[in-house]
Amino acid sequence: MVWNWQQADWPNFSYDSKVLEPLESEFLLRSGEFLGVFRHVGSHERDQIRVDLISEEALKTSAIEGEYLNRESLQSSLRQQLGLDSTTRRVPPAEHGIAEMMADVYLHFADPLTHRTLCAWHKMVMSGERRLETIGNYRQHADAMQIVSNRLDKPKVHFEAPPSVRVKTEMDAFAKWFNDTSPKGKMPLPALTRAGIAHLYFESIHPFEDGNGRIGRALCEKALAQNLGEPTLIALAYTIERHRKAYYDNLEASNKSNAITEWLLYFANTILDAQRVTLARVEFSIAKAKFYERYRDQFNERQEKAIARMFREGIDGFKGGLSAENYIAITQASRATATRDLQDLVAKHALTKKGERRHTRYALQVSDSDG
DSSP states (O other): OOOGGGSTTTTOOBOOHHHHHHHHHHHHHHHHHHHHHHTTSOHHHHHHHHHHHHHHHHHHHHHHTTOOOOHHHHHHHHHHHTTSOOOOOOOOHHHHHHHHHHHHHHHTTTSOOOHHHHHHHHHHHTTTOOSOSOSSSOOOOSSOOEEEESOTTSOEEEEEOOOHHHHHHHHHHHHHHHHHTSTTSSSOOOHHHHHHHHHHHHHHHOOSSSOHHHHHHHHHHHHHHHHHTSOOOOOHHHHHHHTHHHHHHHHHHTSSOSBOHHHHHHHHHHHHHHHHHHHHHHHHHHHHHHHHHHTTTOSOHHHHHHHHHHHHTGGGOSTTOBOHHHHHHHHOOOHHHHHHHHHHHHHTTSEEEESOGGGOEEEEOOOOTTO
């Protein structure tokens, strides 16, 4: 197998810019729509939305790699990193590290890309890790860096990256390309095109022993923010994680040639989907704030606990809706008490009800149109 980096045209990627133009225009239009909505949110709510969206990205970018983190610990660390909380709370290394990287991407998006930045991100992402030879620096081992699946006796190699001795040279070229293609660089590229190339280019080099996926997605966030001229809250990892197989399939399909139009179309559409998700989640967060204002002091302790749990499910809500059994499990209430509580929430238009008897399910009524 001859990989993309072994070919004569590496890393001069070729693509049809014309087919990407409508997607680039849609991206800019949706960015303006998002900023318009976000600017109408109060400062306190805006801070909470930032924490919610960035922490969700941190959770999902880790989940894509099979690492599942604690949301509360991560949010606590993120609030400290963003200067929203001065209290110190002990946070596990993994949660602290990914929060630190996400905050750095958000706060310092405009800075040029350097080896120091990338290696600092690696140290953050690998915080608490003990099994790697090299943390906070590019890989140095002599073994081939391969992406492999299936049984140990019959491995399937999905990709093999350049050998470690080439990594520093490759990363010199990558960092120069990234900075030169920024809006203020020598050869600026449109937002979606630049982010898509950046991700594929970086993943093809695979410069670190581990953590390349998380850092590669952070680079996309940095690229998009630089093109927009302000921090991005695009739910990229959130969207990729929901369609993880398609993400890996498209990456694998793009590592054998440097003609990458299909990859850029896939990735551009993924970013546009992420924009739509972000806007929906911001609107959901605004509705959540209005919901709590509307029902201030109207719920008992059990109802408060159940409502908070439902909101934590986000825009998708409980799969299939909240059942009486869910309510009992969340609140430890008796069945009779759960029935009264749920009937009361429906009567107040806080919940909507569908189905009958054991098929009854409840959903949040975040709109006040019925209230």
